[in-house]
Amino acid sequence: MFEELFTTPSAIEKHQAAPLAERRLSYLDHLARSGTSWRVLRLVAIEQTRLVHLLDLKEGDTVSIPQLEAAIAEWSRPGDHRFHRTVPTSPASARRVVRGAIRWLRFLGWLEEPSVAQPPHRVELDSYEAWLRKERGLSEQTIRSYRVALDEFFDWLDANDLPLSSVTLTDVDAVIVAKNATGRYSRRSIGRYAGSIRTFLRFAEDRGWCRPGMAAAMIPPRVYPTDTVPAGLSREDVERLLATTEGERTVDKRDRAILMLLVAYGLRSGEVRGLQLDDLDWENETLRVRRSKSGRAHLLPLSRGVGQAILRYILEVRPPRPERTLFFTLFAPIRPLSRGAMTAMVRNRLRRIGIVDGPRGPHALRHAAARHLLDRGLSMKEIGDFLGHRSPSATAVYAKVDLNALREVADFDLEGLA
Numbered sequence: 001m002f003e004e005l006f007t008t009p010s011a012i013e014k015h016q017a018a019p020l021a022e023r024r025l026s027y028l029d030h031l032a033r034s035g036t037s038w039r040v041l042r043l044v045a046i047e048q049t050r051l052v053h054l055l056d057l058k059e060g061d062t063v064s065i066p067q068l069e070a071a072i073a074e075w076s077r078p079g080d081h082r083f084h085r086t087v088p089t090s091p092a093s094a095r096r097v098v099r100g101a102i103r104w105l106r107f108l109g110w111l112e113e114p115s116v117a118q119p120p121h122r123v124e125l126d127s128y129e130a131w132l133r134k135e136r137g138l139s140e141q142t143i144r145s146y147r148v149a150l151d152e153f154f155d156w157l158d159a160n161d162l163p164l165s166s167v168t169l170t171d172v173d174a175v176i177v178a179k180n181a182t183g184r185y186s187r188r189s190i191g192r193y194a195g196s197i198r199t200f201l202r203f204a205e206d207r208g209w210c211r212p213g214m215a216a217a218m219i220p221p222r223v224y225p226t227d228t229v230p231a232g233l234s235r236e237d238v239e240r241l242l243a244t245t246e247g248e249r250t251v252d253k254r255d256r257a258i259l260m261l262l263v264a265y266g267l268r269s270g271e272v273r274g275l276q277l278d279d280l281d282w283e284n285e286t287l288r289v290r291r292s293k294s295g296r297a298h299l300l301p302l303s304r305g306v307g308q309a310i311l312r313y314i315l316e317v318r319p320p321r322p323e324r325t326l327f328f329t330l331f332a333p334i335r336p337l338s339r340g341a342m343t344a345m346v347r348n349r350l351r352r353i354g355i356v357d358g359p360r361g362p363h364a365l366r367h368a369a370a371r372h373l374l375d376r377g378l379s380m381k382e383i384g385d386f387l388g389h390r391s392p393s394a395t396a397v398y399a400k401v402d403l404n405a406l407r408e409v410a411d412f413d414l415e416g417l418a
Contacts, residue, residue, distance in 0.1 A: 001028055005042045018049045020057060027104050035319055035334030044100060050075075051101050063105055064112040072098050121154045121164065128203055139292050141270055141339075149196035152179075164210050169217050172197060194218065233355070233368040238263055240353045250317045250330055255345055257313040258327060258337075260306045262346075262362050266369030268292050269342050269362040275326040280310065 002015045028041055054071050055063060072094050105111035129147060132138045156175045157167065180190050202215035242263065245256035261272050270292035279288040280302065287302045319334050327337045343361045350360045
């Protein structure tokens with residue numbers, strides 16, 4: 001690889017002769033496979049050689065982060081030009097060198113990292129998480145939401161020096177009241193939080209970790225399924241959002257394919273990120289979607305516009321990766337698109353058209369798709385099937401924003417009962 005990164009024989013020979021050549025090459029190969037550009041690879045190779053000399057690294061050595069930072073600080077001294085190299089010229093460049101060295105040493109397993117104290121109740125929470133996954137069959141996203149709620153619950157217990165075995169119903173009420181008192185959460189959010197605690201307490205009771213009967217005695221806040229209107233974008237806003245992707249940039253081509261999937265099918269973020277190349281049946285014009293909550297696979301008709309956007313992305317943008325995942329990041333390290341990256345993409349494009357308030361993530365487009373289907377006269381059952389809802393109640397919330405549906409209810413013949 002050194003022959004590809006450097007052009008002069010002296011530079012190639014220097015990097016080949018420097019210590020730990022195989023270790024340096026293994027990391028460079030790892031970066032290259034992750035999509036790192038040749039320009040960056042060349043810079044990493046130069047810094048590797050300098051760090052080997054600077055730290056006097058030998059096979060199997062370990063380096064702590066403070067040692068590394070001290071060495072880089074010494075390297076950065078004005079007027080110091082050891083090892084025939086250009087030193088970091090600013091604090092920012094010195095920090096960049098440190099970050100790069102940390103990544104390399106961590107890759108080799110030679111970095112002495114400070115031990116991280118295990119959070120309290122780690123065993124209980126890990127056991128509960130495994131139960132949710134294996135016995136309940138919940139999605140990873142749902143499990144994460146449970147875990148976040150319970151981490152907060154246990155943080156409150158630890159702050160009040162309360163072991164789980166001595167927690168009372170009064171303590172549980174105090175936890176929920178404290179969260180509600182912040183004023184940052186809706187009644188629905190508080191209800192979900194209380195439900196997460198109750199489900200865990202039921203699990204804990206079965207294992208003798210806490211007092212019996214608390215889960216049954218809990219009375220969570222009453223939540224009305226239809227007390228709020230789903231916050232979706234108007235059709236005009238959706239069209240303006242899609243217009244931001246009408247360009248020749250690689251990011252526009254990728255984002256257009258993603259947005260069209262979110263808008264046309266009302267898919268969840270995880271369902272888009274979970275798409276594989278094999279889910280596209282071009283001959284039969286179908287799209288297979290794995291529902292992130294139920295785990296079932298649904299076949300949807302692949303519309304011409306969505307298909308063309310996806311095909312353009314595959315042919316012109318998608319990196320040539322061995323994985324079958326459909327959507328990837330565009331810059332190194334190349335990896336499947338994360339939930340946070342997709343949310344940021346939608347939020348940034350909505351900001352470009354002046355929408356800066358209210359829900360602005362991918363789920364807002366799901367609500368917009370549902371409302372559009374309702375406006376076109378589809379039934380609740382048809383909309384629920386299309387969106388992959390497991391229960392009719394999940395779809396019924398959209399009926400209250402459709403005046404025509406309400407008029408049909410008002411005109412219903414009560415057969416003399418009124």
